[in-house]
Amino acid sequence: MLGDVHAGRYHLILALAGRPVLHGWWGSEQVARAQFTGLVGRYGQPGARVTLVDEETGTLLTEWPEPG
Known part of the structure; x- marks a missing residue:
């Protein structure tokens, strides 16, 4: 694998039907x-x-949909 694909502190994940x-x-x-909004x-x-x-603190910063 070329480069570090995990370079960066902020990790954005899209899951569909429970699968990333x-x-x-x-x-x-x-x-x-901004990417999250997109x-x-x-x-x-x-x-x-x-x-x-x-990823540095393990904190969930935001999610969609918001928990209800």
């Missing part, structure tokens, strides 16, 4: 949050879940 289908890592929280806009449908995690 897309991952991304960014060093900037601002950029990661994924919700494109894939925001029943059965989809988008999460943004700070």
Whole structure:
């Protein structure tokens, strides 16, 4: 594998029907949050879940849909 695909503190995950289908890592929280918004806009449908995690602290920063 070329390079470190996990370079970046902020990990964005898209899961469809409970299965992770897309991952991304960014060093900037601002950029990661913009990507989060884009994924919700494109894939925001029943059965989809988008999460943004700070890998350094293990903190869930945001998720869609929001827990109800």
